Amino acid sequence: MRISEIRDKVSHGLLDFAWRQWAQIGVSATVDGADRWSVDPEALILFTSGIARRDPRLFDEMLDWMAFNHELLSTQRLRNLASRFPLPPGLVAAVTAWTRQTAPVNLLVSEQADPAQDREPLFSPDVLAFVSRPDPTFAQHGFIRPPAARTGKSREPNPALPVNLSFRLRRLFGPGGRSETMRVLLTCPDGPLDAARIADEAGFAKRNISDVLASLTASGVINATSPHTGIDGRCSLISPGLRTCHPSCHGSTCCPRR
Amino acid sequence: MPSFVSWVHLLPAALEISMWLDEKADTAESEYLIASQARNLMNRLTRDLEAAGIDIPHRQLAHGADYLPVFAETSTALLARLGSAF
Numbered sequence: 001m002r003i004s005e006i007r008d009k010v011s012h013g014l015l016d017f018a019w020r021q022w023a024q025i026g027v028s029a030t031v032d033g034a035d036r037w038s039v040d041p042e043a044l045i046l047f048t049s050g051i052a053r054r055d056p057r058l059f060d061e062m063l064d065w066m067a068f069n070h071e072l073l074s075t076q077r078l079r080n081l082a083s084r085f086p087l088p089p090g091l092v093a094a095v096t097a098w099t100r101q102t103a104p105v106n107l108l109v110s111e112q113a114d115p116a117q118d119r120e121p122l123f124s125p126d127v128l129a130f131v132s133r134p135d136p137t138f139a140q141h142g143f144i145r146p147p148a149a150r151t152g153k154s155r156e157p158n159p160a161l162p163v164n165l166s167f168r169l170r171r172l173f174g175p176g177g178r179s180e181t182m183r184v185l186l187t188c189p190d191g192p193l194d195a196a197r198i199a200d201e202a203g204f205a206k207r208n209i210s211d212v213l214a215s216l217t218a219s220g221v222i223n224a225t226s227p228h229t230g231i232d233g234r235c236s237l238i239s240p241g242l243r244t245c246h247p248s249c250h251g252s253t254c255c256p257r258r
Numbered sequence: 259m260p261s262f263v264s265w266v267h268l269l270p271a272a273l274e275i276s277m278w279l280d281e282k283a284d285t286a287e288s289e290y291l292i293a294s295q296a297r298n299l300m301n302r303l304t305r306d307l308e309a310a311g312i313d314i315p316h317r318q319l320a321h322g323a324d325y326l327p328v329f330a331e332t333s334t335a336l337l338a339r340l341g342s343a344f
Contacts, residue, residue: 001330003292007279013337014276040265047269051276084270086277124280162260187262203266 014051019058022048024163026069027061028153038165038187042078042203046085049095054124056145065154066099072157072167074175081203088120094141098148101137119144177204177212185222185237192225192234268310271303272336289323296329307332312339 021044023029045062052059066073075096082092121131122138122145135147157164159171165187169179180202185191188201199209213235216222225233278299282292300307304314312335320328 001327003279003285003289003326004283006326006330006333007276007283010276010279010333010337013340014272017337017340036261037263038260040263040269043265043269047273050273054280081266084266086270086274165260184262187260189262201264201266 011054015055015058018048018051022061022065024161025157026155027065034161035163037163038183039163041073041166042081045078046081046087046092049091050085050087053122054127056123056128060148061151063095063099063148064151067150068154069156070099072170072175077203090141091143094138094143097141098137177202177208180204181209181212181216185235192236194234264310267306271306274303275333275336289326293323293325297325300329300332310339312336
């Protein structure tokens with residue numbers, strides 16, 4: 001198989017995967033079936049920021065979703081995880097800055113931004129070759145793209161879908177270390193887990209996660225094998241019943257990995 | 259309860275492979291050189307891919323351009339992982 005054939009297959013497969021994830025968490029798109037994993041919102045945003053440089057429509061639907069659901073996202077976690085992704089400097093800041101704008105739908109287009117010669121095209125020249133008028137927010141961060149506007153099509157994630165467990169936990173605990181710790185402890189089949197492993201998967205510093213584990217241990221939700229509440233020991237949920245907190249869970253019939 | 263996927267390991271690796279392929283798809287470099295670079299890329303990403311549950315074919319005897327089919331096989335396994343629970 002030639003390298004260009006591998007590229008086409010991988011590129012198509014990854015874009016298909018990304019559309020499928022976004023459609024299940026509230027982006028306007030149609031997919032058949034439903035995934036049985038839980039999405040990781042910030043990891044999906046970072047992945048899409050790179051892969052959708054070949055699909056401007058996906059990129060803009062991601063922006064719309066982020067603007068609509070910003071209270072479900074953790075900027076700190078986005079920043080923590082960004083270094084793991086091979087993204088150009090400034091791209092995550094541009095995406096974050098754009099979605100924080102408070103202008104209403106379809107009013108985010110500047111009439112005044114000047115084209116710049118030394119900025120990087122955001123989208124692949126294969127899919128977008130010429131930009132006559134750049135988006136000012138992306139231009140400020142070194143990227144040339146047409147003015148981005150909210151599509152207004154995004155919805156909230158449906159908490160009844162298993163794929164949206166992260167958002168259900170964020171509604172419960174807030175978008176931070178606590179909800180990510182719970183997601184890892186609820187779903188990871190490798191437990192009991194130590195603080196370092198949980199921190200790695202959760203995308204927060206080990207110190208933050210150790211504090212969360214101490215708090216959860218004190219609440220009686222988790223059991224830690226160390227008197228230092230998980231800093232050096234291993235943690236697991238005390239009550240397996242907690243794993244049935246999701247409305248779509250019917251015990252062993254829907255939890256084949258347990 | 260939904261199943262666990264180590265997205266923080268899987269998705270950065272998937273994006274890196276995709277970006278590398280974009281860079282190499284139209285290159286004039288020889289197959290031998292591209293295969294060598296593909297091997298280096300996979301050596302660098304093996305830990306993340308394995309953490310995400312992807313079986314990496316360890317065919318150290320695939321020398322030179324013979325590594326490209328191994329790379330293609332790993333790419334297929336990656337795509338399968340991203341669709342396996344669908």
